[in-house]
Amino acid sequence: MITDTDAIDLALRLDGNAVAGDFQALVGFDVTMLQMVCTHCLKEGIFANLLAYVRGPGIVLRCPTCEGLVLQLTKTPLGVVVYVDERTDRVPNETLLNAINQLL
Amino acid sequence: MKKIQWQIASVKAIVQETPRVKTFTLQLPDWIPHLPGQHYDLRLTAEDGYQAERSYSIASPPEQTDEIDLTIELIDDGEVSSYLHDGITVGDPLEVRGPIGGYFVWKDTMATEPLVLIAGGSGVVPLMAMLRHRAQIGATNPTVLLFSVRMDNGVIYQQELERLAEQNTNFRLLLTFTRQPPNGWTGYQRRIDKEMLQEVMAPLNGQPNCFVCGPTLLVEQVASALVDVGLPFERIRTERFGPTGT
Numbered sequence: 001m002i003t004d005t006d007a008i009d010l011a012l013r014l015d016g017n018a019v020a021g022d023f024q025a026l027v028g029f030d031v032t033m034l035q036m037v038c039t040h041c042l043k044e045g046i047f048a049n050l051l052a053y054v055r056g057p058g059i060v061l062r063c064p065t066c067e068g069l070v071l072q073l074t075k076t077p078l079g080v081v082v083y084v085d086e087r088t089d090r091v092p093n094e095t096l097l098n099a100i101n102q103l104l
Numbered sequence: 105m106k107k108i109q110w111q112i113a114s115v116k117a118i119v120q121e122t123p124r125v126k127t128f129t130l131q132l133p134d135w136i137p138h139l140p141g142q143h144y145d146l147r148l149t150a151e152d153g154y155q156a157e158r159s160y161s162i163a164s165p166p167e168q169t170d171e172i173d174l175t176i177e178l179i180d181d182g183e184v185s186s187y188l189h190d191g192i193t194v195g196d197p198l199e200v201r202g203p204i205g206g207y208f209v210w211k212d213t214m215a216t217e218p219l220v221l222i223a224g225g226s227g228v229v230p231l232m233a234m235l236r237h238r239a240q241i242g243a244t245n246p247t248v249l250l251f252s253v254r255m256d257n258g259v260i261y262q263q264e265l266e267r268l269a270e271q272n273t274n275f276r277l278l279l280t281f282t283r284q285p286p287n288g289w290t291g292y293q294r295r296i297d298k299e300m301l302q303e304v305m306a307p308l309n310g311q312p313n314c315f316v317c318g319p320t321l322l323v324e325q326v327a328s329a330l331v332d333v334g335l336p337f338e339r340i341r342t343e344r345f346g347p348t349g350t
Contacts, residue, residue, distance in 0.1 A: 013320050013346070017205050017343050018346075020205050030204070032206045048207035
């Protein structure tokens with residue numbers, strides 16, 4: 001069923017390119033060509049092709065295949081909170097995870 | 105790679121491209137050569153500390169040094185674009201960071217391969233940087249721009265695009281008008297579809313590099329139509345602009 005909310009979500013959907021600046025500022029390198037793995041459907045792709053929702057309090061990145069949650073980034077007055085799914089039984093998104101872990 | 109920082113640019117010139125689109129030339133204290141297709145983030149800060157950020161594609165080629173052109177469409181109810189269109193004049197400071205992005209870029213190593221550029225509305229901006237750079241380096245690879253606009257007065261960079269097409273026989277400019285074509289128009293008058301893409305790509309030998317930029321729905325429909333006409337997924341690069349008042 002397509003509701004109005006679905007239509008708005010669809011129209012507001014950007015991609016990884018749109019949030020590359022925030023991530024580059026965070027980890028210090030361009031992330032758009034990074035290989036990413038969706039921990040839900042295990043489909044591999046690159047960061048630039050993730051679906052990005054940017055109009056909320058944070059940035060939400062979803063898998064373009066199954067729309068599962070891949071990454072969240074929220075800026076707060078005290079800093080930046082990043083969530084990456086890092087279940088070790090599945091291939092993690094190592095480069096980005098390592099870079100983020102080094103910042104913590 | 106150099107870590108990008110926010111910097112204060114100075115607005116050097118403003119050009120009205122169409123009734124709803126302006127190009128802002130920004131003088132940068134720390135200009136870094138960019139690749140055609142990259143973008144800058146722009147940040148506005150209100151007196152109470154509220155901040156709004158948007159990313160805008162670079163329209164100028166890397167040959168234009170020490171400054172960048174950002175071509176920005178006025179979005180209905182757009183808090184950033186309406187401030188830029190109505191509240192900014194030459195000499196004003198603007199906070200930006202970039203260049204950003206390594207995916208949606210046309211690299212010089214692609215300069216011998218056929219190129220298909222597909223734009224909806226202000227999605228033409230990063231593609232213009234590619235076309236300007238292509239002209240600067242004298243590339244002669246078969247290239248086509250398929251540009252979907254709503255009406256006659258919506259063709260951003262129209263004169264320059266027509267001049268590029270006249271000067272270089274290997275570059276074709278194809279317009280399609282989705283609402284109101286100019287008087288006497290005999291070209292395409294519909295949204296980009298599979299048949300149109302087949303016709304546009306038929307004269308090209310080999311598999312082209314394809315860049316698609318525009319509103320989200322256009323990009324997703326065109327990308328899937330390109331796959332339908334047989335272009336491999338790896339050859340298609342997309343950038344979604346979100347809502348643009350369509």
